[in-house]
Every structure is written in C-alpha cells, then in structure tokens.
Amino acid sequence: MQGVSKFPMPSATQIGSPNFKCDLSHLGAVRVSSLLLASCVILWCAAAGAVDTTGVKKFRTEIQPILKEYCYECHGDGTDKGKVVLDQFASDSAMAGDQDLWLRVLKNVRAGLMPPAKKPQPPAAHKLQLEQWIKTAVFQTDASNPDPGRVTVRRLNRVAYRNTIRDLMGLDFDTEKEFPPDDSGHGFDNIGDVLTLPPMLLEKYLTAAKTIVTRAVPAVPGVPEEMISVGRNFAGAEGLASSRTNRMAKSPNALNLSYYEHASVSNTFKAVHSGKYQLLLDFAANERFVDNQFDYNKCRLVFKADGRELHSKEYTREGGRRAKARSSNSAAP
Ligand code: HEC
Numbered sequence: 001m002q003g004v005s006k007f008p009m010p011s012a013t014q015i016g017s018p019n020f021k022c023d024l025s026h027l028g029a030v031r032v033s034s035l036l037l038a039s040c041v042i043l044w045c046a047a048a049g050a051v052d053t054t055g056v057k058k059f060r061t062e063i064q065p066i067l068k069e070y071c072y073e074c075h076g077d078g079t080d081k082g083k084v085v086l087d088q089f090a091s092d093s094a095m096a097g098d099q100d101l102w103l104r105v106l107k108n109v110r111a112g113l114m115p116p117a118k119k120p121q122p123p124a125a126h127k128l129q130l131e132q133w134i135k136t137a138v139f140q141t142d143a144s145n146p147d148p149g150r151v152t153v154r155r156l157n158r159v160a161y162r163n164t165i166r167d168l169m170g171l172d173f174d175t176e177k178e179f180p181p182d183d184s185g186h187g188f189d190n191i192g193d194v195l196t197l198p199p200m201l202l203e204k205y206l207t208a209a210k211t212i213v214t215r216a217v218p219a220v221p222g223v224p225e226e227m228i229s230v231g232r233n234f235a236g237a238e239g240l241a242s243s244r245t246n247r248m249a250k251s252p253n254a255l256n257l258s259y260y261e262h263a264s265v266s267n268t269f270k271a272v273h274s275g276k277y278q279l280l281l282d283f284a285a286n287e288r289f290v291d292n293q294f295d296y297n298k299c300r301l302v303f304k305a306d307g308r309e310l311h312s313k314e315y316t317r318e319g320g321r322r323a324k325a326r327s328s329n330s331a332a333p
Contacts, residue, residue: 055137056092063133070115070122102138106131152192157182160190169216178208224278229267231255236265259287259299274332279305281325285318305329 067076067086076087084104089095108114109127122130135141156164158175165173180201185194230253257263271277287297296316303311303325310327 055096055133058133058137059092059095062129066122066126066130070120070126073119074115096137099138102134106134154192155195155197157190157195165212169212171212171216173208173212179204225272227269229269234265234267236263259297269331271331271333274330276328276330278326278328279303279310281311281327282322283325284320284322285315286320287317301325303327306331 064087071086073079074081075084084101086105089098105114109122109130112121115121135143158179158181161179162173162175165171182189183194183196185191188194231251232253232255234255255265257265281303283301285299287295289295298314298316300312300314302309305327306329308329310329311325313325315323
C-alpha cells in the first residue's frame with residue numbers, strides 16, 4: 001500500500017457508495033506499474049468489504065435521527081459533553097468500527113442513564129432499535145444464526161483419567177505407567193487443544209479399557225466366602241466320647257459323639273463382615289445292632305448359634321445316612 005499512497009485514492013466515505021467501483025482504467029491514467037496498482041486495488045476492495053454497508057445505511061435512515069433528536073444536544077452539533085461526540089466520524093468504517101464508543105452508548109442507554117433523566121427520553125421502540133443496531137452492525141452478532149465457534153474435543157489428562165476411573169470403577173489404574181506424559185500448554189496440562197489423541201494413545205486407551213473392565217467387573221458370579229470348620233475343632237467341657245461310639249465316622253477330621261452320653265461341644269467363628277450367614281451342619285448318625293440287646297438308638301441333636309436354637313431333631317436308626325441341617329444366622333464382627 002505504501003507505494004501508492006500518494007496517488008488519489010477514493011476517500012473513505014466513498015467506499016460502498018455506488019459511484020465507487022474498483023475502476024482500474026481511471027487510476028491507470030496515472031502511470032504506475034500496473035502490477036502494483038492491481039494488487040493495491042484488490043486490497044482496497046477487500047478492506048471495503050469489511051464495512052457492513054447495510055449497517056451503515058441503517059445508521060443513516062434509522063439511528064442518526066434518534067441520536068439527532070435525543071443526543072446531539074450534548075453530543076453533536078459541536079457539543080461534546082463527557083468528550084462523547086456522536087456525529088463526527090472520520091469515515092463510515094471508523095463510525096461502525098468504534099466498538100468502544102458504541103458499547104458505552106449501549107450500556108448507558110439500556111441502563112437509562114442517557115439521555116439524563118431530566119431530558120426527553122426516546123420511546124422504548126427507539127431504544128430497542130438503537131440496541132439492535134449496535135449489536136448487529138457494530139458487534140456483528142446475529143441472533144438468528146449464532147456462531148458458537150469451534151469446540152475442542154477434549155480428552156482427560158492422566159490425572160483426570162486416574163481419578164475418574166477410581167470414582168467410577170473403584171480401582172486405582174496407574175496412568176503414569178500406562179499412558180505417555182501429557183503435553184502442556186501455557187504451563188497447564190489440561191488444555192483441550194494441547195491434549196491431542198495420537199493413534200498410539202488411542203490404542204493404549206482401548207487396552208486400558210479392557211484391563212479396567214476385566215479388573216472391575218467380575219466375569220464369574222460372586223461366590224460367598226466359605227469357611228469350613230471340621231468336627232475336630234469342636235470341643236466341650238463335657239468330653240468327647242469318641243471311644244464309646246460303636247461305629248466311627250469315616251473322616252479322620254470328624255467329631256464322634258456317643259448315643260449314650262450327653263455331650264455339648266462348641267466352636268467359635270469370628271465373622272469378618274456383618275451380615276446374614278448360612279450355616280450348614282454336616283453329620284451322620286451311625287448305630288449297630290447287637291443281637292439280643294434292646295436299644296432304642298435314639299438321640300437328640302440340638303444346634304445353636306449365639307444361643308439361638310437353629311436345629312433340634314431326634315435321630316433314631318438312621319443307618320449311617322448322611323444328614324445336613326441348613327439354617328441361617330446374622331452375625332457381626
Ligand atoms: C443534556 C445533555 C445530554 C444528553 C441529551 C445526552 N447526554 Fe450523554 N452525556 C452527557 C454528559 C454531561 C455526560 C458526561 C457525564 C459523565 O461522564 O458522567 C454524558 C456522557 C455520555 C456517555 C459516556 C458515558 C461513559 O460511561 O463513558 C455516553 C456514551 C453518552 N453520554 C451517550 C449519550 C446518548 C447515546 C445520548 C442520547 C440517547 C445522550 N448521551 C444524551 C449529557 C447528555
């Protein structure tokens with residue numbers, strides 16, 4: 001642009017007016033390298049395009065009359081109260097481009113500060129017109145077609161990923177070890193634009209997802225913890241008359257109790273978690289016939305947990321049949 005600034009250029013107010021065309025032949029009369037001129041004219045036309053011509057037209061037809069009536073008394077026709085002048089602009093583009101001035105106008109008019117309270121006030125419709133013009137022509141906002149801009153697709157950084165997995169899945173996944181370090185920008189490691197997703201990391205994400213799900217979600221149905229206490233672990237003050245039974249149980253771990261002697265044995269089970277426990281008592285009643293000897297072979301088995309009777313039954317002549325007594329009891333650590 002510098003090279004041609006000394007040639008007569010259209011004044012700024014002509015831009016956008018129907019008289020001004022990017023007329024090469026007119027300027028070409030001044031002998032300038034046509035290449036330089038051409039590039040200048042193209043630039044000039046591009047700059048002219050930046051001015052919102054409809055906005056400028058609207059200013060003349062709709063806005064200026066409002067300002068003239070309600071503002072020029074103090075901000076026009078040579079007055080500049082508060083150093084604000086609303087009728088002197090170097091060009092249309094300078095007028096429409098003075099965002100600082102029009103923002104102040106918008107704020108003051110909308111807040112009812114201008115015109116001052118004692119002066120005639122523009123009707124609401126005119127205020128609205130002025131507001132709309134500032135928003136659309138000066139700030140180029142378009143409520144009917146808002147442009148939200150580009151949204152960065154975000155990914156979690158290593159710290160956020162680890163915390164999220166811990167909160168959601170209840171397991172600690174060591175992202176420091178599994179993922180490469182995150183890039184940082186402006187000293188922060190959580191800027192969406194900087195946290196890119198290279199294919200290598202995506203592959204690591206897929207592997208991580210599988211690992212995490214495998215660890216967090218059991219593949220087989222949950223089996224409650226089982227604790228077996230063998231008969232031999234039961235002991236009692238009243239003795240364990242194993243020698244007096246006529247038939248010994250087959251298992252070496254079993255506890256043998258006599259049909260003929262009362263016995264009370266116990267064992268302590270410490271519950272780790274509070275809850276309802278299912279108890280299974282596994283036993284057998286054995287007896288043997290002895291010729292010419294009368295014997296009822298009767299016994300009563302009472303099973304208690306925490307003093308509560310869970311099973312009580314008379315057994316007689318069971319022939320060594322295996323029996324199981326199921327019951328449940330609540331327990332707490
Ligand atoms: C009767 C005189 C008068 C009229 C009419 C008037 N103003 Fe003002 N205006 C003032 C004065 C005085 C100040 C400076 C006061 C101040 O800065 O506190 C001012 C300041 C301003 C400012 C600057 C405020 C700031 O925060 O920087 C703006 C913008 C403004 N006026 C816009 C308008 C507009 C738009 C109209 C018409 C709708 C208008 N004024 C009508 C007297 C007037």
